[in-house]
Amino acid sequence: MSDLSYKAIMERKNExxxxxxxxxxxVYEYGKIAFDYERMMKENSYPMEKIQEIQRExxxxxxxxxxxxxxxxxxxxxxxxxxxxxxxxxxxAANASGSFKARRAAISVYEAQKRGYxxxxxxxxxxxxxxxxxxxxxxxxxxxxxQEVYDSxxxxxxxxxxxxxxxxxxxxxxVQLTVGPELFYMFLRLLEExxxxxxxxxxxxxxxGVETLGYEIANQVYEREGKYPDAVVxxxxxxxxxxxxxxxxxxxxxxxxxVIGASVDLSGLHMASDKDFNRKSFTTGHTGFGVPxxxxxxxxxxxxxxARVLRYMDRYVTITQGDVFYVTELLAQLEGLERGxxxxxxxxxxxxxxxxxxxxxxxxxxxxxxxGAGKHPMPQLTFAKSNGIEIRRGDSKENxxxxxxxxxxxxxxxxxxxxxxxxxxxxxxxxxxxxxxx
Amino acid sequence: MNKAxxxxxxxxxxxxxxxxxxxxQVPDDTKATPLMMWIKGFLxxxxxxxxxxxxxxxxxxxxxxxxxVEINPRHVHDFGNPVHELLEIGMELKEN
Numbered sequence: 388m389s390d391l392s393y394k395a396i397m398e399r400k401n402e403x404x405x406x407x408x409x410x411x412x413x414v415y416e417y418g419k420i421a422f423d424y425e426r427m428m429k430e431n432s433y434p435m436e437k438i439q440e441i442q443r444e445x446x447x448x449x450x451x452x453x454x455x456x457x458x459x460x461x462x463x464x465x466x467x468x469x470x471x472x473x474x475x476x477x478x479x480a481a482n483a484s485g486s487f488k489a490r491r492a493a494i495s496v497y498e499a500q501k502r503g504y505x506x507x508x509x510x511x512x513x514x515x516x517x518x519x520x521x522x523x524x525x526x527x528x529x530x531x532x533x534q535e536v537y538d539s540x541x542x543x544x545x546x547x548x549x550x551x552x553x554x555x556x557x558x559x560x561x562v563q564l565t566v567g568p569e570l571f572y573m574f575l576r577l578l579e580e581x582x583x584x585x586x587x588x589x590x591x592x593x594x595x596g597v598e599t600l601g602y603e604i605a606n607q608v609y610e611r612e613g614k615y616p617d618a619v620v621x622x623x624x625x626x627x628x629x630x631x632x633x634x635x636x637x638x639x640x641x642x643x644x645x646v647i648g649a650s651v652d653l654s655g656l657h658m659a660s661d662k663d664f665n666r667k668s669f670t671t672g673h674t675g676f677g678v679p680x681x682x683x684x685x686x687x688x689x690x691x692x693x694a695r696v697l698r699y700m701d702r703y704v705t706i707t708q709g710d711v712f713y714v715t716e717l718l719a720q721l722e723g724l725e726r727g728x729x730x731x732x733x734x735x736x737x738x739x740x741x742x743x744x745x746x747x748x749x750x751x752x753x754x755x756x757x758x759g760a761g762k763h764p765m766p767q768l769t770f771a772k773s774n775g776i777e778i779r780r781g782d783s784k785e786n787x788x789x790x791x792x793x794x795x796x797x798x799x800x801x802x803x804x805x806x807x808x809x810x811x812x813x814x815x816x817x818x819x820x821x822x823x824x825x
Numbered sequence: 826m827n828k829a830x831x832x833x834x835x836x837x838x839x840x841x842x843x844x845x846x847x848x849x850q851v852p853d854d855t856k857a858t859p860l861m862m863w864i865k866g867f868l869x870x871x872x873x874x875x876x877x878x879x880x881x882x883x884x885x886x887x888x889x890x891x892x893x894v895e896i897n898p899r900h901v902h903d904f905g906n907p908v909h910e911l912l913e914i915g916m917e918l919k920e921n
Contacts, residue, residue, distance in 0.1 A: 393848055461918075506885060529885040539858035548902040555865075560885035563863045564841070567855050569848050573841060573862070581887070661855040713914065720915040761902035769905030780910055794910050 389579075396575050404690060407578040407585035409502055412690040420819045422691060424698070428634075432595030435638055438494060439599055445525045446483035447493045448599050452607040452751075453478060457721040462741045465799035472617065472744035474737055476718075476752040477604055480726055484521035484557070485514065485757025487600055491588060491627060492518035494596035499584035500526045506583035510574040510688060512536060512547045513671045513729075514756055519586050520557035530559035531577055535570045537563065538664045545770050546670050546729070549761030566664045571688060587688045588627050594693040597631020598638060604751050605639030615641035617748040620740060622732040623648035623703065624676035626684060626694035632753055633699035645701045649736030650677035652705040652804065653788045666789040668708050668771045672732040677703075678806070682814040685822075697815055703806040707786035709794040710735040710801045712764045717798070718755075728764055730756030739801045768792065827875055829896045833868045836898040837881055837891030864889050865898060 389395070396403075405411065415427045433441070442448040455474045463471030482489035492509075496519060499507045506529030509519045516532035523530035532554045536543040543563075551561045562577070564570055578585055587593060601619070608616045619636065621629040633646045651673040656663045658675040667673070681703070684692040696703075711728050714735045719725045734752045741750050760766065768778050777791040783800045785793045795801055819825075829835050842848075842860040866881030866889065873879045879893045 393842060393846060531883075531885050531887075537861070537863075539855075539861075541861075541863075545902040545905070548900065552900045552902070555884065558884055560883040560887065561865070565858065565861045567847065567851055567860055569842060569851070569860050572848070573860075581885075657852055659850075659855055660852045661858055712911065716911055716914040717918070720918055760900075760904055763904060764911055765908050766903060766905030768908045768911065772906075778908065778910055780913075794914075 391576060393569065393572055396572050399579070400575060401690070403575050403579050404585065407583065408590065408689065410590070415691065419825060420823050424695065427691065428591045428595070428693060431591035433494070433592070435598065435602060438595055441497045442490060442493045442596070442599060445493050445522055447489045448482070449603065450481040451478045452476070452604065455722050458717055458738065459741065461721065461798050462738055463746065465797065466742040469746060470742055470744065471746050472741040472748040472750045474741050474750055474752065475608065475616070476734065477600070477754060478724070479600070479730070479754040480757045484517045486518060486730065487597065487628065487754045488513070488515040488518035489521065490596040490600055491515065491593040492522040492586065492596070494592040495519065495586040495590065496522035496526050496528060498592050499586060500528060502584065504584035505529060506531065506581060507586040508533065508574065508577050508581065508583045509586045510570055511588065512550060514550065515588055516550050516559070517553040517557065520554040520559035523559065524557045529583065531562060531581070531583065532559050533562045533564065533570060533574050533577065535564050535566055537565050539565055539661050542665060544665060544670055545761035545766040549759060566659060566661050568659055574688060585688065588625055589687040589689045589692040589694050591693045594627050594631045597627060598635035600753060601632035601635025602639045604632070604753055605636050605641040605644070608749060608751065612749060615644050616751045617744065618645040618647055618740065618750045619753050620647045620649055620733040620737045620750060621753050622672040622730065623650050623696060624671045624673065624680065625687065626680045626692070626696040628754070629696045630694045630699055646699050647736065647740065648677070648696060648700045648703040649733045650674045650705050651708055651711060651732055652786070656789045663789060665774050666776065668767050668776070668792060669711070669729060672729050674705055681811055683818040697812055703808065703811065704736050704803040705806065706732070706735045706739065706801060706803065707783050707793070708788070709786050709792045710783055712768065712792065713794050713801070714738060715764050724755065725758055727756040727758040727762045728767060730754050735801055736803065738798060739803045742799070829868050829873050829893060831868055831871050834865065834897055835868050835879070835881060835893055836863055836865045836895040837879060837889065838863050838894045839891040863894070864891065
């Protein structure tokens with residue numbers, strides 16, 4: 388029997404990865420730090436029409452685009468005169484499995500089937516697990532989802548518990564772990580044991596799958612309004628959502644559309660800490676993933692991450708946990724759409740961004756996600772309270788991650804914090820030089 | 826119910842890494858605890874009690890050994906308690 392210790396598995400990482408993906412990343416490397424990104428994308432993904440065809444086969448894509456007139460009107464009430472862009476939302480909850488992640492999973496699982504793998508494995512505590520499980524169910528493949536879900540007391544976030552239930556509903560095996568980066572170790576162990584395909588979020592086909600989202604947004608807005616959107620807001624965590632959407636916008640010809648990343652501010656909380664783990668109310672879409680993945684994308688479960696937001700992002704803003712819960716209520720009570728909170732991160736940012744933009748401009752919120760038990764403001768705030776987090780109304784500026792969740796009193800109390808793009812770029816370069824020992 | 830029978834849906838527990846086997850980059854509070862794993866499946870043993878070492882067949886068809894911790898594990902997440910801070914938002918919006 389082979390050595391299953393942490394050290395031994397990590398030493399076999401490259402070999403396991405190669406067998407579980409069938410992509411040789413080394414051919415794209417050149418010079419001391421460079422690699423040919425566009426060539427990697429071209430040789431390991433598909434043209435737009437083919438991606439659309441694959442997604443059509445498994446109930447993904449062509450989701451509705453709605454205008455949020457009531458929210459726009461509310462924004463205009465508080466915005467400076469002449470300000471308050473029209474806000475549209477792409478209802479990605481309409482995809483099979485209930486989120487945009489189905490776009491990524493569709494291409495990965497197609498690829499796994501085409502290459503003759505018997506099953507797929509993904510390491511994720513988020514919507515992606517359900518997406519892979521749903522796609523695998525349609526293509527007759529086995530599926531294992533590895534989750535980081537519990538703290539050392541076996542207490543788990545309701546949102547992640549719900550994802551586990553959903554994966555099982557699609558027939559997937561769910562492997563549940565306590566907090567820690569060794570999630571990746573367990574993922575490798577399972578790939579080695581089963582010989583299944585690595586349905587990573589960060590392969591070129593995973594990112595290629597999201598391109599249809601940007602492509603649809605550009606075309607839907609153009610058909611309705613005779614122009615491309617002025618801005619698209621994307622929730623940013625691992626970077627795939629933003630990278631794929633931006634590439635899709637460009638492929639549709641929307642070259643002047645600004646691509647804005649948005650994350651929930653969780654600064655000060657350590658993502659791998661047993662104690663901090665349940666002091667946050669967001670399991671994704673937050674700065675704990677967004678910032679490190681922006682400045683060091685190659686930290687993921689593939690040798691070269693195809694999600695590289697600094698190539699595409701014009702601006703990166705943060706908002707608070709309280710803001711997102713507030714706008715989730717707005718979406719339900721003003722627009723009649725009950726959707727999951729995490730997907731509304733970009734909506735919170737869009738509301739504040741719209742107030743800076745002119746009334747004839749168009750800003751698109753590019754996703755929604757399904758909601759249900761556990762994945763809903765009430766259970767998430769109930770859970771936060773039970774973990775000693777103070778919940779109250781107030782000014783958004785009073786939010787302190789891990790201590791309280793302050794739900795704004797009014798729509799004009801959602802404030803954008805801009806991250807310094809030049810600093811992010813500098814950190815990116817510094818991280819490469821450290822990693823490559825230059 | 827403390828006894829599980831063959832083919833019952835159960836949950837098993839395993840210690841994957843003890844505190845001293847954990848990855849070097851793990852923060853101290855996490856490093857003080859083992860990496861634990863829970864998996865569900867159909868019981869393969871004829872009969873077992875909570876705490877017994879058993880084998881299960883998972884939904885992907887793998888056979889995994891571990892300590893039996895739950896029989897018919899229930900999904901316990903729900904819609905939480907009413908949250909006053911959210912309930913009042915709808916009223917405010919209508920008055921607006």
